[in-house]
Amino acid sequence: MQTCKKLAYELLGNRNGAIVAIEPSTGKIVCMVSKPDFNPNDLEDNWDTLREDEKNGPLVNRATQGWYPPGSTFKIVTSLAFMRENPLWKDYIYDCQGKGVFGENTIHCHFNKVHGEENLEDAVKNSCNTFFSEIAIQMDISKYRNVVDSLLFNELLPYPLPYKNSSFVLNGDSSVEQIAETAIGQGETLITPFHNVLITAAVANGGILMKPYLVDRIENEKGKTIIKNLPEFYKKLLEVEEAKTLTTFMKKVVSEGTGKTSAVEGIDVAGKTGSAENTTGVSHAWYVGFAPADNPSLAVSIIVESSGTSTKYAAPIAKALFEEYIKRDQEE
Numbered sequence: 001m002q003t004c005k006k007l008a009y010e011l012l013g014n015r016n017g018a019i020v021a022i023e024p025s026t027g028k029i030v031c032m033v034s035k036p037d038f039n040p041n042d043l044e045d046n047w048d049t050l051r052e053d054e055k056n057g058p059l060v061n062r063a064t065q066g067w068y069p070p071g072s073t074f075k076i077v078t079s080l081a082f083m084r085e086n087p088l089w090k091d092y093i094y095d096c097q098g099k100g101v102f103g104e105n106t107i108h109c110h111f112n113k114v115h116g117e118e119n120l121e122d123a124v125k126n127s128c129n130t131f132f133s134e135i136a137i138q139m140d141i142s143k144y145r146n147v148v149d150s151l152l153f154n155e156l157l158p159y160p161l162p163y164k165n166s167s168f169v170l171n172g173d174s175s176v177e178q179i180a181e182t183a184i185g186q187g188e189t190l191i192t193p194f195h196n197v198l199i200t201a202a203v204a205n206g207g208i209l210m211k212p213y214l215v216d217r218i219e220n221e222k223g224k225t226i227i228k229n230l231p232e233f234y235k236k237l238l239e240v241e242e243a244k245t246l247t248t249f250m251k252k253v254v255s256e257g258t259g260k261t262s263a264v265e266g267i268d269v270a271g272k273t274g275s276a277e278n279t280t281g282v283s284h285a286w287y288v289g290f291a292p293a294d295n296p297s298l299a300v301s302i303i304v305e306s307s308g309t310s311t312k313y314a315a316p317i318a319k320a321l322f323e324e325y326i327k328r329d330q331e332e
């Protein structure tokens with residue numbers, strides 16, 4: 001939909017980053033925007049300038065080729081691994097003191113906030129770092145890795161154009177420090193905004209990932225449709241119950257937790273915020289989510305580079321996209 005693309009383009013403003021939106025039930029890519037961009041019509045004239053701009057890398061499609069630490073959006077993945085390994089996960093309570101020591105490292109919650117006693121749902125809602133570092137060091141790393149790989153990390157993605165596949169490196173030799181960092185989306189894990197929207201869309205779609213596609217139909221010169229892209233099943237990534245539970249958690253993030261600035265009046269939104277620390281010193285703001293939460297028509301993945309908090313820079317973009325897309329959908 002052109003409107004969604006135009007809006008996404010405007011919402012990123014003059015910042016570098018990417019927005020990908022997908023229809024979870026069909027796999028249709030509604031929009032994919034990467035900035036900085038370039039005008040393909042002027043490519044020949046500007047080729048040298050574009051190619052030499054290593055700092056901004058305008059030729060990289062950040063949506064599919066931008067490799068970022070997932071930050072706290074990865075807590076969705078760690079939650080799934082914890083639930084799969086611990087059938088009694090609902091009974092697990094951790095007492096967050098605002099920071100925790102893991103090997104030689106201290107992991108801090110945002111502003112050292114003391115979250116107190118929390119179960120998994122509370123920890124997702126509060127995006128509590130120490131909770132996730134703690135559960136990860138208790139997990140069997142090979143099982144953790146299997147869950148992560150089952151969500152298409154270190155795997156090929158169903159996409160015909162160039163992309164980078166995501167990387168997750170924990171193994172039996174990983175240190176406590178590495179595990180604690182990885183659980184909260186730091187460490188060495190790298191993901192593209194495109195892969196993050198696929199995971200989000202699978203959660204939104206009861207665990208089923210549909211094959212993403214860019215082109216609705218191809219018409220001949222007379223306007224007659226000659227090829228129509230029909231929705232195609234790709235893979236079951238999660239059990240229905242797992243998808244439902246994660247949706248419940250993500251709804252809480254938006255109604256009561258760190259994702260409030262993505263809330264839309266009259267529509268339930270499910271989301272997860274994230275801030276990815278990086279070498280620039282200013283966090284990349286992440287947001288993944290979908291709406292309406294119980295019958296999703298749009299899943300989004302947003303990253304705004306070196307901007308600051310998700311609450312301020314990424315979640316409001318999701319809100320604007322949900323409002324525009326779902327409102328249109330309802331009017332049609």
Ligand SMILES: [Zn+2]
Nearest residue numbers: 096109115128
């Ligand atoms: Zn905490």
